[in-house]
């Protein structure tokens with residue numbers, strides 16, 4: 225046995241172990257991009273099942289899409305989800321749950337980026353500038369962490385065309401200018417299509433069918449066509465849709481009286497208060513419901529529950 229090569233091997237091995245344990249210790253204190261770490265599917269499932277009310281389709285699709293994507297060592301394109309539904313039905317809330325399950329600091333993580341149309345892209349005359357900035361921002365952040373998460377809120381208020389600037393990143397390319405975007409995740413949030421979703425939910429209700437009987441195939445095709453043809457969807461005539469770059473259109477159903485009560489209880493628990501059913505009913509009854517005759521769905525979803533609870 226050659227003593228020189230033996231000591232070289234030992235030296236290299238101990239340097240590697242040292243580096244790995246240094247990295248472990250470092251990552252305990254500073255946030256690290258753990259792109260190889262598989263997703264804990266049961267933790268995500270538990271979060272969705274226990275915390276998200278009345279959204280059986282969103283729960284099922286998000287779980288399936290994320291676990292499939294994160295367990296695939298070699299995805300061919302980034303994961304792109306488009307979440308649609310009425311106000312206050314849980315789209316931002318789900319994005320927060322997804323962010324927490326991907327990066328432990330959730331929305332505060334430096335690998336999670338939230339864009340709000342009216343805040344970040346307000347002026348119609350500056351579309352070109354926004355497109356450049358968006359491309360630079362995404363390129364820079366995916367270079368730093370391949371499994372970065374980008375959330376675009378208020379897509380329906382985004383000027384048409386802005387989002388097409390990121391089309392090359394969402395496509396099936398192995399690399400674009402030396403950067404691979406295949407492990408990144410993009411989530412779009414929008415109220416567009418909310419009317420179509422409500423109509424379907426209402427048709428089921430009027431036919432005496434259970435809400436849980438609504439399937440993705442009842443809504444997904446209508447949604448993608450509806451959003452493509454809607455001038456105010458942020459995806460109007462978008463190349464993302466006609467190139468099939470959006471993996472899932474995820475409908476959020478309008479919330480019913482019973483769901484609003486569940487939100488009130490969840491908020492009480494979060495505040496560490498005992499559940500007082502009398503207050504739960506009073507808060508839920510303060511909300512307004514539509515359509516005019518049947519009054520089934522809360523018109524703000526669970527959105528104002530937290531502030532209403534402050535009065536009790």
Ligand SMILES: Nc1ncnc2c1ncn2[C@@H]1O[C@H](COP(=O)(O)OP(=O)(O)OP(=O)(O)O)[C@@H](O)[C@H]1O
Pocket residue numbers: 275276277278279309310311312313314315316317318414415479487525526527
């Ligand atoms: N389906 C739900 N299950 C549990 N809590 C919910 C649900 N929907 C809404 N909430 C509660 O209401 C709050 C507001 O909802 P959220 O911001 O997610 O609505 P949104 O669908 O993003 O609305 P908008 O389209 O107006 O942005 C959430 O932080 C959460 O506490």
